[in-house]
Amino acid sequence: MKSACTLRIVVFSCALLVTTIACGENWPQWRGAKLDGISHEKNLPLTWSKTENVLWRFELPGPAGATPVVWEDKVFLTSAAGNSLVLMAVSTDGKPLWKQTLADHNETVRGDEGNSASPSPATDGKHVWAMMSTGDIGCYTVDGKRVWKFNLQDRYGKFDIAFGMTSTPVLDGDRLYLQLLHTGGALVIALDKATGDEIWKQTRTSDATAECEHSYASPVIYRDAKTELLLTHGCDYVVAHQLDGGEEVWRCGGLNLKSNYNPTLRFVASPLAVEGMVIVPSAKNGPVLALDPHSKGDITDKTEGHLWTRDHNTPDVPSPLLVDGLVYLCREDGTLLCLDAKTGEEYYTKRTHADRHRASPVYGDGKIYLTARDGTVTVVKPGKEFEILASNDMTESTSSSPAISNGRIYLRTFDALYAIGSK
Numbered sequence: 001m002k003s004a005c006t007l008r009i010v011v012f013s014c015a016l017l018v019t020t021i022a023c024g025e026n027w028p029q030w031r032g033a034k035l036d037g038i039s040h041e042k043n044l045p046l047t048w049s050k051t052e053n054v055l056w057r058f059e060l061p062g063p064a065g066a067t068p069v070v071w072e073d074k075v076f077l078t079s080a081a082g083n084s085l086v087l088m089a090v091s092t093d094g095k096p097l098w099k100q101t102l103a104d105h106n107e108t109v110r111g112d113e114g115n116s117a118s119p120s121p122a123t124d125g126k127h128v129w130a131m132m133s134t135g136d137i138g139c140y141t142v143d144g145k146r147v148w149k150f151n152l153q154d155r156y157g158k159f160d161i162a163f164g165m166t167s168t169p170v171l172d173g174d175r176l177y178l179q180l181l182h183t184g185g186a187l188v189i190a191l192d193k194a195t196g197d198e199i200w201k202q203t204r205t206s207d208a209t210a211e212c213e214h215s216y217a218s219p220v221i222y223r224d225a226k227t228e229l230l231l232t233h234g235c236d237y238v239v240a241h242q243l244d245g246g247e248e249v250w251r252c253g254g255l256n257l258k259s260n261y262n263p264t265l266r267f268v269a270s271p272l273a274v275e276g277m278v279i280v281p282s283a284k285n286g287p288v289l290a291l292d293p294h295s296k297g298d299i300t301d302k303t304e305g306h307l308w309t310r311d312h313n314t315p316d317v318p319s320p321l322l323v324d325g326l327v328y329l330c331r332e333d334g335t336l337l338c339l340d341a342k343t344g345e346e347y348y349t350k351r352t353h354a355d356r357h358r359a360s361p362v363y364g365d366g367k368i369y370l371t372a373r374d375g376t377v378t379v380v381k382p383g384k385e386f387e388i389l390a391s392n393d394m395t396e397s398t399s400s401s402p403a404i405s406n407g408r409i410y411l412r413t414f415d416a417l418y419a420i421g422s423k
Contacts, residue, residue, distance in 0.1 A: 024406030030067040030120035030168050031360060031401065035220050036272060037321045039364035039404035046367065046379055047390045048420045055408065055419040056094030061086065062106075063397075063414035064117035065166075065358065070405035071125045074142055077412060078117045078130050080106045085117050087130040089144060090417060092406065098144030103136040109163040112397065113358075118166035119218075122176075129176055129193065133164030139196060148196040152180065155198075160184035161214045162266075168218040170230075172243075175199060181215035181234040188219075188232050188239075188246055202246035206235035210263035212256060222273035222293045229293060231278060234267045237300075238280045240293065252291055253300040255282040262286075269360075272320040272327075277307060277341065279327060281314045288314045288329065290344060308344030313337055319360040321368065323382045330361050330370055336380065347384040353391065358399035364409075369402050375413060377402070394418070 024041060031037045045053045062080035069076050074097065075090045084104050089097040106116045116133040123129070127147060131137040138149035152165075159165050161182035170177045176191040186206060190199040206213070215234020222229040222240070229240040229249060239251040256265045262284060269281040273293070280289040290307040291299070299305035318330040322341055329337040334357050338347040352370055359371035367389060368380040375394035381387040396413035403410040408421040 025404070026072065026125070027070040027403040027405045027410075028124065029069060029122045029171060030218070031270075031319065032362070032404070035170065036274060037319070037360055037362040037401070038323070039362065041364050041404050041407055043407050043422065044365035044367060044404065044409060045420050045422060048392050050393075050395055053420055053422060055421050055423060058090055058094050058096070058417040060412075060416055062117075063115065064412075065114050065399040066117055066120040066168075066412070067401045068403045068410050068412050068417060069121050069123050069128075070403050070410060071123045071142070075403075075410060075417065076121045076123055076128045076130075076142075077417065078102075078119065078121055078132065080115050080117045082106070085132045085134065085136065087121060087128065087138070087140065089128075089142070092408075092419070094419060100138075100140055100144060100146065102130060102138055102149070103132050103134045105134060107133075107164065114163065114166065114399070116164055118164065119168040122169065122171040124171065124193075127193070129169065129171060131169050131178075133166055135159060135165060137169070137196070139193065147194075150196060152178075156180060156187055156189070156201075157185050162211060163214075163216065166216045170219050170221060172221050175243075177219050177221075177230050179204075179215065179217075179219045179232040179234065181213070181232070183213045186213070186235055188230070188241055190243075190246060200246045202241065202248075204232060204235070204239060206237055208235040208237075208256070211266050212236055212263060214266045216266065216268040217270045220271055220273045222278060224275050224293070227294060231271050231273060233271050233280070236265075238271055238278070238289075238291070240295070250295040250305070251298050251300070252280070252289065252295075252305070253298075254289070255280070255286060268317045269315050270319045272322060274322050279320045279322065281320060281329070283314065283316050285312050285316075286314045287311050288320075290341070307342075310339070310344055313349070317358045321361045321363060323363050323368065326382065326384070328361055328368060330357055332357055334370070334372060334378070336370065336386070338384065338386070348386045350386040352378040352380065352388065359401040362402050362404060364404045369409070371398060371400070371402060371411070373397055373399055377411070
């Protein structure tokens with residue numbers, strides 16, 4: 001009897017071990033599960049090339065800057081496909097699963113900078129949601145069956161924004177949150193994820209003018225034991241809203257100084273929300289603010305609510321990253337800043353790879369990954385001392401942030417989707 005019990009325990013333990021190994025961490029939205037660029041995966045690759053440590057390469061029908069999302073054995077991504085805009089599913093062994101067309105009017109912007117497939121999808125493992133810059137938005141099962149689809153411009157008015165509505169919707173619980181900030185209107189919206197029906201809509205006021213009315217940033221969620229907020233970023237302000245009705249809780253300006261107003265300043269980098277702190281970038285070498293998420297009212301010109309301020313060196317496109325009490329800001333030229341999260345004290349400012357950086361940095365397995373437009377991924381060691389661990393050249397243009405899941409790094413270039421990992 002004892003031997004049989006021991007055997008059952010061993011079999012159960014082995015099965016549990018296999019299950020644990022098989023069930024890696026999902027990457028359900030463009031900056032991961034908590035929208036902070038952090039993965040808890042281990043044994044991630046340090047070095048690779050276009051062929052070394054490449055598990056597979058999947059040719060894509062066209063370019064896009066959207067980040068892929070991963071849930072268990074499926075990868076979802078948006079893409080241009082000629083003049084069409086599509087949502088695709090690929091298996092984690094690199095096989096095509098399905099493709100759905102959301103729209104048939106792709107537009108490229110600023111040469112090679114982007115197109116209408118720039119927003120990233122989101123998934124909860126049962127459904128996947130995708131929006132295109134055209135305003136076409138839809139929900140599909142993870143097997144590719146359409147649940148609902150409509151055009152935001154038909155419902156909320158024509159977009160008036162220079163380079164397309166590239167803001168990525170945020171999935172949280174049973175809702176999909178959107179910020180539509182442009183000259184023709186400034187709306188914050190909560191949709192029922194199951195039906196696409198509007199739950200609430202709030203007009204977002206601002207005294208921004210000219211191109212500053214345009215925002216390409218994405219909303220984020222702040223949540224702790226005391227409060228939960230939706231943070232929207234654009235039109236010269238970061239604004240915190242109640243999740244239930246969208247009412248404004250607090251706002252902060254000072255990101256585009258009225259005394260030296262830049263009419264072309266528009267936000268692209270999104271805030272970073274971590275417990276006890278919201279780190280707010282601006283644009284065009286402007287300020288970076290660390291704010292108290294429990295603030296009230298307009299804190300623009302108040303000392304309360306401000307944890308620290310850096311007057312310059314904001315990242316222009318990549319969003320901030322925080323690892324072990326240190327904030328990392330990757331500027332558009334590949335310069336990396338490391339700051340103390342509590343005080344804003346600078347530990348270093350160092351150049352990584354001298355090319356445009358559009359992707360946001362991600363962290364996993366004791367490594368920070370910085371992706372440049374020419375396909376070079378610089379791997380930096382976290383800490384107060386600057387150290388480059390590796391530089392990996394994919395030789396293909398990219399502006400997508402990496403996705404990490406199941407011990408792999410998924411890189412989306414303008415040509416292909418790569419699964420990087422140990423063979």
